[in-house]
Structures are given as structure tokens and as C-alpha cells.
Amino acid sequence: MITLTVIGAGLIGGSLALDLKECGFADVVLGVDTNMLHADMAQQLKLVDEIVTLDEGIERGDLIVLATPINVIKQLLPDILTAIKPNQVVADMGSTKGSVAEVIREHPNRAQFVLSHPMAGTEYSGPTAAKSGLFEDKAAIICDADDSDVNAVDLIRRMYEAIGMHVMYMNSVNHDLSAAYVSHISHITSFALALTVLEKERDEKTIVNLASGGFASTVRLAKSSPDMWVPIFEQNAENVIEVIDTYIEKMQAFRQGISDGNLAEVYRLIREANKIQKILK
Amino acid sequence: MITLTVIGAGLIGGSLALDLKECGFADVVLGVDTNMLHADMAQQLKLVDEIVTLDEGIERGDLIVLATPINVIKQLLPDILTAIKPNQVVADMGSTKGSVAEVIREHPNRAQFVLSHPMAGTEYSGPTAAKSGLFEDKAAIICDADDSDVNAVDLIRRMYEAIGMHVMYMNSVNHDLSAAYVSHISHITSFALALTVLEKERDEKTIVNLASGGFASTVRLAKSSPDMWVPIFEQNAENVIEVIDTYIEKMQAFRQGISDGNLAEVYRLIREANKIQKILK
Structure with a gap:
């Protein structure tokens, strides 16, 4: 009998609650959300069995999952670890791991906490964006597993496998660099593209039609929420800036090739970029 | 009874041939392709009824559609217009229009030619990428319609409507600028993203997993073919460079905001970018 407490009943927390209840991994799902509207919706949409206060969620959950923006995770986590009993396990689902690891590095209950990141999501957020099957066949990363109790890691691994994810282990430093390259930069390139088009093509009908x-x-x-992404860029700033710089260099290479009429160089750049096809299928 | 000649039996030409045959707009479809492998495939995949030489295709087609890369369109078009009889109509499907308009501006048979651009495609190319339904519910642009015979324009409009497209009219100058913003830049941002990730994340397994x-x-x-895209960037260089410059400015704005820890500014940029949601639904 597992009681799951989900803190943050949005896209990730709500989808997780749905799947874990459906597959029988969790018997009872408690939801915590400081946004009253979201809390009501989560209950109406039956993402959770009950909406409870943070204190009650911490008290009753065998497994407590933090699925809030990363800044809120960092803010809540130390007190949660202080409040839990020895048989409880806590995990977070944030997109950056190093700064979370930092705030509880010396905490006496550190071993009851598992740093993790399910690589799944959509551009939408909040309880209405939650859906079953979101995690299926995607990767879930568990970071710095050696800093956690073996049983706690095992519970989180089983949780992710129960919803169809492939579990991988990485250290948080490598995770944050790779996440900057494979996930965070994609959002910035989309935001920049949206801004470019919105600034230059003021005729919305032309955008729609073309x-x-x-x-x-x-x-x-580019539809993604700033509430989620600003804290990610903040926490992973050093890696993200490194990636942006490399990215701008590549854009400049295209600009230079096109501007010089150096078509052989533009061709070479595209052929090189095409290699992503082999990797992604 | 319409005989359609498709020059270039790849993604666009092949898909067009399939749909126009299926809906009854074309009775016979002739295919021309200098790539013998593609020509064979197009016939095996039944994209076209017959593979013919360029001369035979020009001779027999009531409607001759150029669906090759843009540089080949420009190369073939003047001779095709010279060769046709007064009852024949020619259209192209290239992604940039100004430079095509230029090469036949003074041609005595200019009125039998219609500049057009169906806004549809995928990242794949060649006959194996062709599929029915590719154009459905998408926009088709007819450019500089006043320079074409009314009946020729009407035939091309009916052709696009027969395969489910919404026809719009623009002049080629506006088309090329808008296409740079809404289509061409998306390809460059993807190519640059692929290059960035490929350069920095040398462990392919990490890319796949994350x-x-x-x-x-x-x-x-970023999987798109350089054979198609290099000529587009070449022909639309001025507009594309303008867009790249605006785009790099936006990337720099993100870099600056993140680097300065100016989270309010990053938040503002994302909120602004989010407006694309209202436009695209």
C-alpha cells in the first residue's frame, strides 16, 4: 500500500499521479498545490484522490514527489527532508539537478531523497495539460544515486519503470550540461524564433497562412511557460550560456556562408547537420 | 482530359502527381527526372504513369509543373517557355519567387507561366518521401498573378483547390520576405541546433537518451536536404540574412538576460514569445 504525495499538480505531477494510480503502483494519491485554481482543477479532473495541505501531504505520503518549478523545489526541499520519518522517500522531477543537490548536500536525511528527471513533457502546463501515457518509452534520469539510500533509489527506479520509462544513472554535473544541450537550448531557439517572427511579420494573417x-x-x-523555464535558465545559467554561444557561432557560420555566396560551405554545414538524422532516426 | 507533366518526381512533384491523379484532375501523369534512380522509383511507386524525357514531357503535357530545386527551375524554365505551344501552361513550385520571376520577365510566353508556392513539405525528399494528402488544408501562394494569363492562373488555382489547398495571392517580393521569416529561418535554426548538439555532445547515446x-x-x-535548401538560401540571401540578424539579436537578448541574472527580462522575453500561441493555436 503506497500513498503518493504529489507537490505541484500540473503537467508533470498530474500526469505522474494519473499513471501511478492507474498501474496500481500508488493506492492513494494526495495532491498539494498552492494555486487554489490548480488544486480545484486537479481534483475535478481526478488527477488526485484528495487535495491536502503541504504539512498533511508530508505527514501522509510514503513517497513524496516534488513536481513544481525548480526554484520552488529548492525552497521546499530542506524543510520536507527535516519533517519526514525514516521510512519516507522524497524525489524531485526538476530539469536541472546540480543546484538542487547543493541545497541538501549536508542534510542529515539526504539519503532519503532521490534526485531525478523524467525526460518528458509538452509545451503546455498546469493540471489541464496532464495526461496519461506522457512518460511512456521516455528516459528517466536518476542523479548522484550514491548519495541516496539503496532502497530509496530502488523505489524511484520501480516508480519510473511502472510508468514505462527507461531509467538511466548520471551524475548531476553531467546531467546539467547534457540537458542544456539537448533540452534547454531547444526552448531558447524556439522562443527566439517566435520573437523574430512576431517582430518582423506584423501581419498575423500572413504568419497563419504561410x-x-x-x-x-x-x-x-515557444508556447512553454516562463514560470517553469526562467528558473531552469537561472539554475543552469553557466551551461546554458555556453550552449547559446556555440549556437550563435553556428548561426554566424550560416550567415557568413550565405552572405559570401560560399555555397559549398553552406552545403557542408547542412550535410554535417543532417547527421542528427542517424542519431534520432 | 488533362495530361500533367511533373518535372522532378520527388517529395513535392510525386505527392502532387499522386493527389491530382487520385482526384481526377489529371488523366495522365508523365514524370521527368534526371536522376535515373529516382525516375525508376517514381514509376515503381506508381507516382507517375510514365517516365519520359524532358522533351517528351514538354511536348505532351497540357500542364507542366516544375518541382525541382530552385536553381534547376531557373535553369530549365526559359527553354520550356520557348518550347511550349499556346495552349500549354507551366507552373513552378519553388520556395522563392523573385529570382524565378526575373529569369522570364521579358519572355514572350511569360503569360503562360504561373509563379506558385505550395506551403507544404516534410524534412524528407525524393520519390520515397512522396505521399498523398501532403497538401491538404495548407496554403498555396500564387505570385504576380497579373503577369500571367487569366486562364493560366485559373487552371493553377483549380489544381491547388483540387488537392485541398487554400489559394492566396501575393507579389513575389512580399512572398520572399515572408517566406524567409516563416519558413526559411526555421530550417537554419534547426541546422544550427543540430550542429551545436553534434559538436558538444559527442556521446551519441546521451543524445538519444536525453x-x-x-x-x-x-x-x-535539420534532416532536410542541402540540394533543396542551399539554392533557396542563395536565391533569397538578402531576406534570409536580414532574418538571421534579427534572430541572433533575440538570442543575444536571452544570453544577456541569463548572464546578468536579469530574470524579469528573461520572463518578459518568454511572455512575448508566448504570443505565437494565439496566432498558431
């Missing part, structure tokens, strides 16, 4: 599937796909992530 | 749906969506266009 936007093919390619543009829609490339700009999709 | 790549969520967001990255896959943003980088999808």
Missing part, C-alpha cells in the same frame, strides 16, 4: 508544418514544429516550444 | 519530444520537434528540419 506557416507550414515545419515552422509550427520548430516554434512549438 | 532527447525528449521537444528536442526532436525543434531539430526535425
Whole structure:
């Protein structure tokens, strides 16, 4: 009998609650959300069995999952670890791991906490964005597993496997660098693309009419919430800036090639970029 | 009874041939392709009824559609217009229009030619990428319609409507600027993203494992063929460079905000970018 407490009943927390209840991993799901509207919605949409206060959620959850923006995770986590009993396990689902690890590095209950990151999501957020099957066949990263109790890590691994995820282990430093390259930068390139088009093409009807599937796909992530992404860019600033710099260099290489009429160079750049096809299938 | 000649039996030409045959707009479809492998495939995949030489295709087609890369369109078009009889109509499907308009501006048969651009496609190319339904519900642009015969324009409009497209009219100068903003830049941002990730994340397994749906969506266009895109960037260089410059400014704004820890500014940029949601739905 596992009672799951989900703190933050939005896209990630709500989807997790749905799947863990459905597959039988959790018997009871408690939801905590400081946004009253979201709390009500989560209950109406039956994402959780009960909405409870933070204190009650901490008191009753065998497993407590933090699925809030990363700044809120860092703010709540130390007190949660202080409040729990020896048989309880806590995990977070934030997109950056190093700064979370930092705030509880010396905490006496550190071993009851598991740093993790399910690599799944959509450009939407809040309880209405939650859906079952969101995590299926995606990767879940568990970071710095050696700093956690073996049983706690095992519980989180089983939780992710129960919802169809492939579990990987990494240290938080490598995770944050790779996440900057493979996830965080994609959001910035989409935001920048949206800003560019919105600034230059003031006739919205032209955008709608000319936007093919390619543009829609490339700009999709620009719909993502600043409440989630600003803290990620803040926490992972050093890596993100490094990636932006490399990215701008690549854009400059295209600009230079096109501007010089150096078509062989532009061709070479595209052929090189095409290699992503082999990797992603 | 319409005989359609498709020059270039790849993604666009092949898909067009399939749909126009299926809906009854074309009775016979002739295919021309200098790539013998593609020509064979187009016939095996039944995209076209017959593979013919360029001369035979020009001779027999009531409607001749150019669906090759843009540099080949410009190369072939003047001779095709010279060769046709007064009852024949020619259209192209290239992604940039100004430079095509230029090469036949003074041609005596200019009126039998219609400049057009169906805003549809995928990141794949060649006959195996062709599929029915590719154009449905997308926009087709007819440019500089006043320079074409009314009946020729009407035939091309009916052709696009027969495959489910919404026809719009623009002049080629506006088309090329808007296409740079809404289509061409998306490809460059994807190519640059792929190059960035490939350069920095040398461990392919990490890319595969960490790549969520967001990255896959943003980088999808990086699979696109240089044979198609190099000529587009060449022909639309001035507009494309203008867009790249605006785009780099936006990336720099993100870099600056993140680097300064100016979270309010990063928040503002994302909120602004989010407006694309209202436009694209």
C-alpha cells in the first residue's frame, strides 16, 4: 500500500499521479498545490484522490514527489527532508539537478531523497495539460544515486519503470550540461524564433497562412511557460550560456556562408547537420 | 482530359502527381527526372504513369509543373517557355519567387507561366518521401498573378483547390520576405541546433537518451536536404540574412538576460514569445 504525495499538480505531477494510480503502483494519491485554481482543477479532473495541505501531504505520503518549478523545489526541499520519518522517500522531477543537490548536500536525511528527471513533457502546463501515457518509452534520469539510500533509489527506479520509462544513472554535473544541450537550448531557439517572427511579420494573417508544418514544429516550444523555464535558465545559467554561444557561432557560420555566396560551405554545414538524422532516426 | 507533366518526381512533384491523379484532375501523369534512380522509383511507386524525357514531357503535357530545386527551375524554365505551344501552361513550385520571376520577365510566353508556392513539405525528399494528402488544408501562394494569363492562373488555382489547398495571392517580393521569416529561418535554426548538439555532445547515446519530444520537434528540419535548401538560401540571401540578424539579436537578448541574472527580462522575453500561441493555436 503506497500513498503518493504529489507537490505541484500540473503537467508533470498530474500526469505522474494519473499513471501511478492507474498501474496500481500508488493506492492513494494526495495532491498539494498552492494555486487554489490548480488544486480545484486537479481534483475535478481526478488527477488526485484528495487535495491536502503541504504539512498533511508530508505527514501522509510514503513517497513524496516534488513536481513544481525548480526554484520552488529548492525552497521546499530542506524543510520536507527535516519533517519526514525514516521510512519516507522524497524525489524531485526538476530539469536541472546540480543546484538542487547543493541545497541538501549536508542534510542529515539526504539519503532519503532521490534526485531525478523524467525526460518528458509538452509545451503546455498546469493540471489541464496532464495526461496519461506522457512518460511512456521516455528516459528517466536518476542523479548522484550514491548519495541516496539503496532502497530509496530502488523505489524511484520501480516508480519510473511502472510508468514505462527507461531509467538511466548520471551524475548531476553531467546531467546539467547534457540537458542544456539537448533540452534547454531547444526552448531558447524556439522562443527566439517566435520573437523574430512576431517582430518582423506584423501581419498575423500572413504568419497563419504561410506557416507550414515545419515552422509550427520548430516554434512549438515557444508556447512553454516562463514560470517553469526562467528558473531552469537561472539554475543552469553557466551551461546554458555556453550552449547559446556555440549556437550563435553556428548561426554566424550560416550567415557568413550565405552572405559570401560560399555555397559549398553552406552545403557542408547542412550535410554535417543532417547527421542528427542517424542519431534520432 | 488533362495530361500533367511533373518535372522532378520527388517529395513535392510525386505527392502532387499522386493527389491530382487520385482526384481526377489529371488523366495522365508523365514524370521527368534526371536522376535515373529516382525516375525508376517514381514509376515503381506508381507516382507517375510514365517516365519520359524532358522533351517528351514538354511536348505532351497540357500542364507542366516544375518541382525541382530552385536553381534547376531557373535553369530549365526559359527553354520550356520557348518550347511550349499556346495552349500549354507551366507552373513552378519553388520556395522563392523573385529570382524565378526575373529569369522570364521579358519572355514572350511569360503569360503562360504561373509563379506558385505550395506551403507544404516534410524534412524528407525524393520519390520515397512522396505521399498523398501532403497538401491538404495548407496554403498555396500564387505570385504576380497579373503577369500571367487569366486562364493560366485559373487552371493553377483549380489544381491547388483540387488537392485541398487554400489559394492566396501575393507579389513575389512580399512572398520572399515572408517566406524567409516563416519558413526559411526555421530550417537554419534547426541546422544550427543540430550542429551545436553534434559538436558538444559527442556521446551519441546521451543524445538519444536525453532527447525528449521537444528536442526532436525543434531539430526535425535539420534532416532536410542541402540540394533543396542551399539554392533557396542563395536565391533569397538578402531576406534570409536580414532574418538571421534579427534572430541572433533575440538570442543575444536571452544570453544577456541569463548572464546578468536579469530574470524579469528573461520572463518578459518568454511572455512575448508566448504570443505565437494565439496566432498558431
